[in-house]
Amino acid sequence: MxxxxxxxxxxxxxxxxxxxxxxxxxxxxxxxxxxxxxxxxxxxxxxxTPEHIKQAAITALQNGFTKYTPSSGIPELRAAIAEKLANDNGLSYKPTQIVVSNGAKHACYNAILATCQPGDEVLIPAPYWVSYPDMVKLAGAEPVIIPTSERNGWKMRAEDFENAMTPRTKMLILNSPNNPSGSVYTRDELEAIVDIAAAEDIYILADEIYEKLVYDDAKHVSIASISKDGYNLTLTVNGFSKSYAMTGWRLGYLAAPEAVAKAVDSIQSHSTANPCSFAQRGGLAALKGDQxxxxxxxxxxxxxxxxxxxxxxxxxxxxxxxxxxxxxxxxxxxxxxxxxxxxxxxxxxxxxxxxxxxxxxxxxxxxxxxxxxxxxxxxxxxxxxxxxxxxx
Ligand SMILES: Cc1ncc(COP(=O)(O)O)c(C=O)c1O
Missing domain, CATH: 3.90.1150.10 (Aspartate Aminotransferase, domain 1)
Known part of the structure; x- marks a missing residue:
């Protein structure tokens, strides 16, 4: 051959x-x-990347922090992420509900793999971040694209969501602030979307990687903070790449109901294992240090x-x-x-x-x-x- x-x-x-x-x-x-x-x-x-973050990783390297860590990330970082989600986003997650991965991209892929399978449909409003449909296909599920219009600010309306739903719909992927349109969903818009998802028990993958980059009167609202149903159905993804200029460090995370976090931990433990040890120390400095x-x-x-x-x-x-x-x-x-x-x-x-x-x-x-x-x-x-x- x-x-x-x-x-x-x-x-x-x-x-x-x-x-x-x-x-x-x-x-x-x-x-x-x-x-x-x-x-x-x-x-x-x-x-x-800001200097104090680099310094934390350099110190970690110099101190020999160069071995495997727990697959889901070091406990200090998971605790710091839980604290960040409470302070910035009004979300109450235990560190055991958080999995640190090799970038938000990896966190999205893990979340999809852990919840979607052949026969499932995953709704993706377009324009969308380039990787979502392929991630869904890799999980054996089917991406279903929901077109949006410039007239509606490139945002999916609640009725668009409702009309695209079938008995096979498993998940909606919502990215706000959005790449590529820069649109930001308001609390009212998210409430309407969460109500629909809750009626049919549809997961929401909330990719909030651009949360720190909002302008004018726009406010970032975390989907999991909308309601108890929203919290139970949402898999929140965030990371360090965009807010702390750390794209090359490959550090992101998922916060989710315990059962999903556990499944993601298992997948990660058999595929990539832990994200880079000293990058995690950099991530900790990013969250704890000067903002x-x-x-x-x-x-x-x-x-x-x-x-x-x-x-x-x-x-x-x-x-x-x-x-x-x-x-x-x-x-x-x-x-x-x-x-x-x-x-x-x-x-x-x-x-x-x-x-x-x-x-x-x-x-x-x-x-x-x-x-x-x-x-x-x-x-x-x-x-x-x-x-x-x-x-x-
Ligand atoms: C919407 C969105 N999600 C996730 C990512 C991936 O981020 P990371 O570098 O943390 O993997 C990107 C990067 O371009 C993005 O635009």
Missing amino acids: TTTDMEISARASQVTPSLTLSIDAKAKAMKAEGIDVCGFGAGEPDFD QPIADMREEFDMRRNYMFDRISKIPNITAVKPQGAFYVLVNISQLGLTSQNFADRLLSKANVAVVPGAAFGDDRTVRLSYATSLDIIKKGLDRFQDFCRTL
Whole structure:
């Protein structure tokens, strides 16, 4: 047998490589050739991890904290996460209900694996974070996409949820603040959604990774804090990547009813085991230490958000809703008559600007621009973006 004859499982064959990473790779390759590319593709903060967090990990390494830890994470970190969820989110979780994983991505995947199986449907409002449908497929379940509209701020209405439900619906995945739209669900909207979920005992996977990045009057509300039913049905995912600029550390967590947390612990203990020992010490320092760096990053993002949105809203034939969270502006390009992939490819090759096509997020009418890059690059990139749109 040659390596090209090797059989790939049906499970692996149905997942597609992440489109967001492939555009990023193309832009990086152009940069490596010396081309001046303005990258709006980034899905991570452009800031460095705050110094005191790095120092905690360095100290842990120097002190030989380099061995296996409990699979679900060190007890101090699980306790600190429980405290954070109580203080910031009004949620009461015991440390035994918390599993620390290798990023929020891993926490989402674990949560889906622990609760969904063949025959189950999982509802995902679009535009969605690129990995959800593939995670659902890897679990053998079926992703069911609920389209949303720009008119409704790219948010799923309670009636959209109700209409998409079937007897096979097992879970709803709700991501607020949202990647890619930057929309933030209000308490009223979440209450209506939780009521519907509670009537049919549908789990809610609440991906709250962007919770610290909200702007203007928007408030982040944790779905599990809505009601007792909400608490019992919600699997809350959060992490350190976006709020503390720690994407490379691979640290996130799940907080859930005890039975789900136990199942996730078992899955994790047989697959990856514990997240990196000294990264966990960094995570502990992040939660316990000075929170000012988070506020500073949020302020900088807010300034860039205002700039980017103001410029985009003046360009003819494209539209956008002002994002209230995360670090993206979702631009509706449907009036231009191109697919999102075609638009993104042409923009990159003709104007040296990288954006992510909405097809990656299940909405071909859009492209996503990230403002997790310097204001200078944002200015230059938007000049080029504007000129490019005018040529269409
Ligand atoms: C909505 C959403 N959830 C989860 C993640 C994954 O975060 P982590 O780096 O903690 O795995 C991302 C990263 O882009 C994201 O945008």
